[in-house]
């Protein structure tokens with residue numbers, strides 16, 4: 001995955017209302033909502049968004065066709081426009097700290113370079129990592145000739161000779177979606193089960209099935225995929241390979257928050273468990289985007305970030321009102 005460094009704001013010394021961990025679509029939209037609500041918010045982002053290999057983002061109205069780097073650059077500018085800070089860096093640890101004098105929650109976030117910041121609330125928007133099957137030559141084409149999402153790059157590979165490298169039961173449905181995009185589709189079973197009924201359904205749609213193992217992906221002279229070499233030595237020309245990846249929420253640095261996790265069926269992936277508006281079982285910590293919704297695209301991730309942020313703002317407003325009332329009743333002056 002690419003790393004793209006960008007201009008970083010300085011980390012503030014004082015406690016902030018919220019730290020957002022991860023500055024992709026989910027984190028930046030969350031930060032935008034918080035900043036516009038006059039919350040002090042700091043996004044900490046290591047600059048490796050999931051769709052970094054893609055030349056353009058598709059399937060989201062108005063922004064369709066825009067490079068992901070451009071969307072994130074504009075997103076950071078918009079967060080900063082309202083006073084939010086975006087810090088380039090990697091969170092190494094995040095954990096609850098001692099509460100404030102009035103009992104409000106506190107979290108300590110430590111960056112890999114040793115800097116720390118204290119926040120009242122945390123939004124985890126770290127995205128996910130796509131784990132590809134271990135096929136020699138496959139990984140170097142990820143996001144170009146090796147694709148996973150018919151809605152992201154399906155139109156761009158329409159009518160090409162496409163091969164589905166099966167990874168499990170989810171690949172069956174994947175094949176039907178890619179069949180919508182090309183008449184020339186081969187399903188490489190790769191030792192995954194395919195019952196007679198599914199074989200008949202594939203045959204009815206003109207999807208060819210290859211049970212011989214794929215040994216390697218062969219590169220074309222133009223740098224793309226030429227095809228696959230099978231275990232029996234045969235070569236099958238394919239320009240595009242579709243792979244349902246194992247989707248693994250990015251948890252590096254998050255252990256101290258002790259967020260519960262959940263496995264998806266059929267080894268499809270592992271996510272942070274969440275409830276309404278990205279709430280978690282850990283008071284004061286929310287999750288949004290691919291870190292908890294493994295199938296969310298950019299639009300859904302951004303929307304989830306915005307929803308979680310509005311919930312954070314709402315609960316902060318309630319907590320502040322509770323504290324003000326308690327102070328008023330005890331005769332202590334507050335803001």
Ligand SMILES: Cc1cc2nc3c(=O)[nH]c(=O)nc-3n(C[C@H](O)[C@H](O)[C@H](O)COP(=O)(O)OP(=O)(O)OC[C@H]3O[C@@H](n4cnc5c(N)ncnc54)[C@H](O)[C@@H]3O)c2cc1C
Nearest residue numbers: 022024025026046047048050051058091127289290297298
């Ligand atoms: C090749 C490819 C192409 C795609 N194309 C499309 C498309 O065309 N349209 C579409 O809608 N969707 C597309 N997607 C899906 C899209 O990438 C995701 O929906 C989207 O990125 C999810 O946003 P997010 O904010 O949850 O996560 P991300 O965008 O992955 O952002 C997470 C951020 O958190 C940061 N981070 C992680 N851990 C830490 C840490 N410990 N400390 C600090 N920062 C951290 C990362 O560096 C990253 O910047 C594509 C995906 C792939 C793989």
